[in-house]
Amino acid sequence: MEFELTGGCDTCIYRSYIFDDLDKEKYELLTSTKEARIYKKGETIVEEGKEITHFLYLKKGLVKLYKKGENRQDQIISIGKPLDFIGLLTVFSDTHYHYNITAIEDSYFCFVDINLIKQMITENGKFAMEMLQKISYLSDQIIQNTYSIAKRHLRGRIAFILIDFAEDIYQNNRFELPISRKEIGELIGMTTENVIRILSEFRKDNIIKIEGKVIEINDIDRLKKISKLG
Amino acid sequence: MEFELTGGCDTCIYRSYIFDDLDKEKYELLTSTKEARIYKKGETIVEEGKEITHFLYLKKGLVKLYKKGENRQDQIISIGKPLDFIGLLTVFSDTHYHYNITAIEDSYFCFVDINLIKQMITENGKFAMEMLQKISYLSDQIIQNTYSIAKRHLRGRIAFILIDFAEDIYQNNRFELPISRKEIGELIGMTTENVIRILSEFRKDNIIKIEGKVIEINDIDRLKKISKLG
DNA sequence: CGCGGCTTTGATGTTCATCAAGTAAAGTGG
DNA sequence: CCACTTTACTTGATGAACATCAAAGCCGCG
Numbered sequence: 001m002e003f004e005l006t007g008g009c010d011t012c013i014y015r016s017y018i019f020d021d022l023d024k025e026k027y028e029l030l031t032s033t034k035e036a037r038i039y040k041k042g043e044t045i046v047e048e049g050k051e052i053t054h055f056l057y058l059k060k061g062l063v064k065l066y067k068k069g070e071n072r073q074d075q076i077i078s079i080g081k082p083l084d085f086i087g088l089l090t091v092f093s094d095t096h097y098h099y100n101i102t103a104i105e106d107s108y109f110c111f112v113d114i115n116l117i118k119q120m121i122t123e124n125g126k127f128a129m130e131m132l133q134k135i136s137y138l139s140d141q142i143i144q145n146t147y148s149i150a151k152r153h154l155r156g157r158i159a160f161i162l163i164d165f166a167e168d169i170y171q172n173n174r175f176e177l178p179i180s181r182k183e184i185g186e187l188i189g190m191t192t193e194n195v196i197r198i199l200s201e202f203r204k205d206n207i208i209k210i211e212g213k214v215i216e217i218n219d220i221d222r223l224k225k226i227s228k229l230g
Numbered sequence: 231m232e233f234e235l236t237g238g239c240d241t242c243i244y245r246s247y248i249f250d251d252l253d254k255e256k257y258e259l260l261t262s263t264k265e266a267r268i269y270k271k272g273e274t275i276v277e278e279g280k281e282i283t284h285f286l287y288l289k290k291g292l293v294k295l296y297k298k299g300e301n302r303q304d305q306i307i308s309i310g311k312p313l314d315f316i317g318l319l320t321v322f323s324d325t326h327y328h329y330n331i332t333a334i335e336d337s338y339f340c341f342v343d344i345n346l347i348k349q350m351i352t353e354n355g356k357f358a359m360e361m362l363q364k365i366s367y368l369s370d371q372i373i374q375n376t377y378s379i380a381k382r383h384l385r386g387r388i389a390f391i392l393i394d395f396a397e398d399i400y401q402n403n404r405f406e407l408p409i410s411r412k413e414i415g416e417l418i419g420m421t422t423e424n425v426i427r428i429l430s431e432f433r434k435d436n437i438i439k440i441e442g443k444v445i446e447i448n449d450i451d452r453l454k455k456i457s458k459l460g
Numbered sequence: 461c462g463c464g465g466c467t468t469t470g471a472t473g474t475t476c477a478t479c480a481a482g483t484a485a486a487g488t489g490g
Numbered sequence: 491c492c493a494c495t496t497t498a499c500t501t502g503a504t505g506a507a508c509a510t511c512a513a514a515g516c517c518g519c520g
Contacts, residue, residue, distance in 0.1 A: 067377065075377055089373075092359075093366035098374070121359050128358030129322075129351050132365065136323035139369030143319075144328070146376055147297065147305055150419065154508070180466065189380065191509060196468060212467095384476070410498065421477055426500055442485095442499095 009034070013082060014057055014110075018134065021126040030120075035111040039103040041178075046087070046101035052094070054111040056087040061107025062169070062178050065089070065099050066186070076187040078142050079104070079179075081169055085134045092118075092135070104178040149188050156230025157188040158198045159223045162208065166217055174216040239264070243312060244287055244340075248364065251356040260350075265341040269333040271408075276317070276331035282324070284341040286317040291337025292399070292408050295319070296330050296416070306417040308372050309334070309409075311399055315364045319372075322348075322365070334408040379418050386460025387418040388428045389453045392438065396447055404446040 009015065009031040019027065036059075039045055045056065048068060058080060065086050066076040077099065080086030090098045091114065121128040149157055161184065166173050177184070181199075182192045202208045207223055209216040217223060239245065239261040249257060266289075269275055275286065278298060288310060295316050296306040307329065310316030320328045321344065351358040379387055391414065396403050407414070411429075412422045432438045437453055439446040447453060 069381075075381065077373065077377065088366075090366065090370055092362040093364075093370055098370060118359065121362065122355035125352035125355050125358055128355055128362065129348065132322040132351065132358065132362055134323075135362065135365060135369070136318075136320065139365070139373070140320055140323055140328060143307065143369070143372060143376070146373070147307070150380060151299075151305070181468095182466070192467080193469085193510085194508070200468080411500095412498075422498085423478085423500080424476070430500080 008036075012059065012110075014059070017083065018127070018130045021124060021130060022120065023124075026120055026124070029116065030112060033113060033116065037109050037111060039107045039109065041103055041106055044100060044102045045107075045109060046097050046099065048097050048100050050097055052091055052097055052114055055091060055114050055117040056109050056111050057085065058082045058087070059108045059110055061103060061109075062105040063101050063107055064104050064179065064183070064187075065101055067099055074100075074186050076179075076183060078145070079169065079187070085138050088131075088135045088138055104183075152227070153230045154190050154194055155198055155201070156227050157190065158184075158195065158202070159227035159230060161188055162202075162215065162217060163220070163223055163227055165215070166220070173220065174214065177213045177215055238266075242289065242340075244289070247313065248357070248360045251354060251360060252350065253354075256350055256354070259346065260342060263343060263346065267339050267341060269337045269339065271333055271336055274330060274332045275337075275339060276327050276329065278327050278330050280327055282321055282327055282344055285321060285344050285347040286339050286341050287315065288312050288317070289338045289340055291333060291339075292335040293331050293337055294334050294409065294413070294417075296332070297328075298330060304330075304416050306409075306413060308375070309399065309417070314371075315368050318361075318365045318368055334413075382457070383460045384420050384424055385428055385431070386457050387420065388414075388425065388432070389457035389460060391418055392432075392445065392447060393450070393453055393457055395445070396450070403450065404444065407443045407445055 012019075019030065022030065035054075037045075039061070045063065059082055061082070063080045063086060064076050065078045065080055066074045068074055078084075078086060080101070086101065090096075121131060149160060152160060165175055165177070169175075179187070181195045185192045185195045199208070199210060202223075203210050205222075207217070207219045207226075209218060242249075249260065252260065265284075267275075269291070275293065289312055291312070293310045293316060294306050295308045295310055296304045298304055308314075308316060310331070316331065320326075351361060379390060382390060395405055395407070399405075409417070411425045414425045415422045429438070429440060432453075433440050435452075437447070437449045437456075439448060
């Protein structure tokens, strides 16, 4: 995967998204002090318990937001893509992270000193309002998603995230799963074995095709029905 | 229950909590336009789908935040007490509510025009920062709680919320449940029958005493053990 | 090449929802 | 205020959904 690291702030997707309300001076300060970092799939960006020093946003890639469990069984709270502001969750209510963030695809982050962001918030109400909107939206999404998944049966849960990957994340009926079967289980609250079992069922019923990590959805209508009813 | 409705802004619990950063003029505007409303147990304050016209905060009482389900089976997302800012959830990311809020004890709310609040945010960064902190904290709490409950077995869930009521909400080992058995089920994701069954088990094991809606915890250590392990 | 982690399938058991049925309590209308 | 209806509470019996256990093949990696 190719990333362009230099320059780029002026054409950054986030430019018009949240940084548009900044005055020239602050914007300069932001672009000159911000730091771009690349993480390979599997590398951890944020660890629970660690101090929050930067505000970070994902420019490209895919990450998982999760909490560590006891016996190597984590709980994945959300999959984050660019513009999801997955890094916002605890940033303003504590000094230390409550969650972990790990890249599940090669990812490109920008880091901005958290104090600069906080300063910009207290000095610029419009920017603050943008932040409020983003964090409100993010939280809402996570909560809705969580309850939405929890109320489904196992088949419905698998159908639900397959549709999510196809329509929301990859915009393609054929995609490569960025996470293992085990992680799917951690994301939708079921055992690895049952993830596999149900994927196999869907394959036997010709709803999907499976080639290792690559999934192709043949019958999305059927999948949607299962997601709705299951 | 007795509520004092008049005056009171200067001594309001929220005064120093979020409204301290306002200048005199804005504070006057706030106190002169704010509207106090009392809701009896069972009355609904906010309905999903309805337009958001006010920012509201609970001064006294207890409410439930929930989503409506199909066959009169709702999903309770959180129990809110004063200073929880339960009304903050969708307020800044949409124009219409995604949730319902209903009083589960007689409750006293203050309503402030949402546009005034938004104006105050864009004009006063420190106030905006306060809001950011509150919404961040609230979301975090809800998410953590949800996952914390979901990973437990039924006995552990019951133990968990009993402790929550005793320690967090009522600060007393003896309290009157503000919600029905059915609602407990909706809050922690189980059927009414199993709520009752497990409460009865706890009673038989002398962990709690039950007199209708009044619960008395006899053995909180045992309850904590069950909450942790179950 | 061997080790650990990932994937897969089958067999077994437990947890929990569902169904049923009855009592108690609380609201409703004449 | 009392019959009536609805809602809340309770217990037991049954079955389904799901986790756990077991075993084996696979793959990547040091």
